[in-house]
Amino acid sequence: MASRGGLTWLMIIVILCNAFAAAAGLALFALAIWVAVDGYKLYPISGVSGKDDIFAGAWIAIFTGFAYFCTCIFGIYAARKQRRSLMLAYLIIMFIIFIFECASCITAATNRDYLVGNSNVVKKQMLQYYAEDSTKGREITKTWNKVMQDVECCGTDSPLDWVEYNSTFRQLYGTTYPWPLNCCKRLSSFEVADSQGCIIGQTSTMFTRGCFTHIESVLSRYTWAVSWYGFSVQMFVFFMLLIAMVYFTQLG
Amino acid sequence: MEVYLVLCFICMLPIPAKSITTVDCKPAINESLAAKITINTVILQQPRCCFDNLTNLPCTSNTCEIWLVPAVDTGLSTFDANKASSAILSLSPYPTAFTGSSPANYFLTKVGLQSDFPCVSPSPGGYFRVGADGACSTTNCNGFLPQGSSPSFKYLLVDSVNKTVLAETKWSDSIALYTLKDPGTLGDGFAGRSGAMVVITTLLSVAAAVLLLFLIVVLALCCCGGKSKGSGSVVGSVMGSFRIPRYDTHHLKDPAPYDNPAYEKERKYTTQDTLPKTKATSAVNPVTQDTIKLQKI
Numbered sequence: 001m002a003s004r005g006g007l008t009w010l011m012i013i014v015i016l017c018n019a020f021a022a023a024a025g026l027a028l029f030a031l032a033i034w035v036a037v038d039g040y041k042l043y044p045i046s047g048v049s050g051k052d053d054i055f056a057g058a059w060i061a062i063f064t065g066f067a068y069f070c071t072c073i074f075g076i077y078a079a080r081k082q083r084r085s086l087m088l089a090y091l092i093i094m095f096i097i098f099i100f101e102c103a104s105c106i107t108a109a110t111n112r113d114y115l116v117g118n119s120n121v122v123k124k125q126m127l128q129y130y131a132e133d134s135t136k137g138r139e140i141t142k143t144w145n146k147v148m149q150d151v152e153c154c155g156t157d158s159p160l161d162w163v164e165y166n167s168t169f170r171q172l173y174g175t176t177y178p179w180p181l182n183c184c185k186r187l188s189s190f191e192v193a194d195s196q197g198c199i200i201g202q203t204s205t206m207f208t209r210g211c212f213t214h215i216e217s218v219l220s221r222y223t224w225a226v227s228w229y230g231f232s233v234q235m236f237v238f239f240m241l242l243i244a245m246v247y248f249t250q251l252g
Numbered sequence: 253m254e255v256y257l258v259l260c261f262i263c264m265l266p267i268p269a270k271s272i273t274t275v276d277c278k279p280a281i282n283e284s285l286a287a288k289i290t291i292n293t294v295i296l297q298q299p300r301c302c303f304d305n306l307t308n309l310p311c312t313s314n315t316c317e318i319w320l321v322p323a324v325d326t327g328l329s330t331f332d333a334n335k336a337s338s339a340i341l342s343l344s345p346y347p348t349a350f351t352g353s354s355p356a357n358y359f360l361t362k363v364g365l366q367s368d369f370p371c372v373s374p375s376p377g378g379y380f381r382v383g384a385d386g387a388c389s390t391t392n393c394n395g396f397l398p399q400g401s402s403p404s405f406k407y408l409l410v411d412s413v414n415k416t417v418l419a420e421t422k423w424s425d426s427i428a429l430y431t432l433k434d435p436g437t438l439g440d441g442f443a444g445r446s447g448a449m450v451v452i453t454t455l456l457s458v459a460a461a462v463l464l465l466f467l468i469v470v471l472a473l474c475c476c477g478g479k480s481k482g483s484g485s486v487v488g489s490v491m492g493s494f495r496i497p498r499y500d501t502h503h504l505k506d507p508a509p510y511d512n513p514a515y516e517k518e519r520k521y522t523t524q525d526t527l528p529k530t531k532a533t534s535a536v537n538p539v540t541q542d543t544i545k546l547q548k549i
Contacts, residue, residue, distance in 0.1 A: 084474070088471075088475075091467060091470075092467075095463055095464070095467055098459075098460060098463060099460060102456040102457070102459075102460050105452050105456055106449075106452060106453050106456060106457075109446070109448060109449035109452050109453070110449055110453075112446075112449075113443060113444065113445055113446050113449050114443060117443025117444050117445075117446070118443045118444070120438040120439055120440045120443070121440045121443070123435070123438055124435050124436075124438045124440055127435040128435055159286050159287075160286070163287065163289075163290050163291070163430060164430050164432075164433055165432070165433045165434070165435050165438075166432045166433065166434055166435060167435060170432075175386055175387075178287050178290055199287070200285050200286075200287050200295055200379065200381060201285040201286025201287030201288065201295075202284070202285055202286075202377065203284065203285075203286060206286065208286055224448075227448070227449075227452055228448070228452070231452050231455070231456065234456055234459065235455075235459070238459045238462075238463060241463055242463075242466065245466055245467065245470045248470060248474070249470055249473065249474055
């Protein structure tokens with residue numbers, strides 16, 4: 001009967017799609033671990049502001065990625081066994097994981113927009129918390145010192161951020177230093193190359209570009225890893241589940 | 253009498269003070285430095301080649317001093333009115349220059365000797381920072397400018413012996429200092445939605461809703477019984493009973509397939525897997541189950 005041959009073909013398609021989705025889910029798992037580990041050490045910038053859902057989305061994606069992997073292997077077994085109860089269980093579990101992964105993608109993209117949509121949030125945080133003697137202040141100071149030295153930048157949009165705006169740093173050190181000494185170029189012995197030149201702003205002794213482009217690109221990179229890759233996995237799983245539902249209805 | 257009158261006239265004529273030469277120089281900001289303007293300091297270019305063309309000076313380049321006048325608003329005219337005075341250096345001390353009910357709005361501070369600023373500079377990148385001394389209290393110290401004001405500057409050539417002004421440059425353009433902004437004014441509200449976020453949110457929400465809908469439909473169709481639409485043909489062979497959907501009755505002259513009304517679809521008939529494997533039950537080929545072949549058992 002043609003229908004029996006058709007059913008076999010459908011079963012093969014379902015099994016192949018599940019194998020591919022298992023691999024994609026495992027890749028999502030690995031990518032989300034990379035985001036959660038935060039190799040660029042920029043977590044305090046989102047943590048202090050209270051909107052750290054880029055990383056929360058990454059944690060959810062770790063679990064959903066691995067769950068996709070396991071459930072798709074179960075789906076291969078269920079499709080092979082050609083039993084309705086197994087396929088139904090498979091469909092329901094996949095749908096639940098689908099919902100969670102949707103939440104992860106959406107929340108990561110939304111929080112990225114809040115944090116780095118424009119430079120105001122990051123600038124305000126820098127002015128308020130840099131050099132402040134509180135837990136948040138110490139975290140922000142450490143993060144900014146690392147960014148300024150590694151990326152060779154100063155301030156959010158430019159060093160003039162320190163000059164134009166009032167800040168905790170200005171209250172503490174403003175009479176002597178217009179900007180932190182981390183804005184200055186250093187010798188390989190970590191001493192400041194020319195502190196007088198840095199204080200008056202000689203461009204050869206200090207960094208003159210802003211750090212916001214780097215911060216924005218890193219947080220965007222994390223977000224697109226969780227959001228866009230998660231979205232592509234979701235789209236594939238969506239069509240695979242439609243095929244699986246058709247297969248489910250064909251089972252006796 | 254006329255001689256007496258002429259003498260009186262001569263006496264009354266004010267003895268002209270040695271006039272102050274104005275050189276064609278204008279102090280300017282040192283544009284190459286990042287901190288050229290802050291809220292209370294300014295970094296100017298050095299006064300090179302400004303006073304070098306003057307002759308008949310009572311002092312040499314080793315004894316002539318160069319001084320700076322920062323002045324705000326009315327201070328420009330006040331200084332110009334007082335500049336010929338011999339006590340000009342201490343007429344407006346820095347601590348009271350900008351305070352009080354009617355401040356002078358200018359002060360004088362020493363930049364250096366004229367020989368420190370030769371026309372051809374030995375090393376590039378010379379600068380003079382106005383406000384370098386901070387909040388100081390001596391008469392001619394290089395203190396902070398008033399925050400947010402727009403001062404103008406003028407270099408002076410001063411005789412170190414009798415402390416009078418010999419020559420001056422023109423007034424610079426007024427340089428607006430920054431006023432300190434409060435970071436609370438940075439609006440950290442709605443920063444705009446990126447296109448990516450909109451796409452991801454809408455497509456995923458629609459996909460989740462569609463999946464839920466289809467899941468409910470599939471469950472309703474398949475698990476709640478009743479007539480099912482489009483469920484396709486029955487899979488698996490129906491064997492072991494003569495419930496056959498349609499069969500040929502060979503006794504008729506014009507045979508037409510007979511639809512068996514006793515045949516019910518979707519009932520759980522025994523399949524080939526569940527029957528005991530004897531020759532009798534394996535006699536009917538499940539592939540061609542619609543045609544019955546009589547065989548010897």
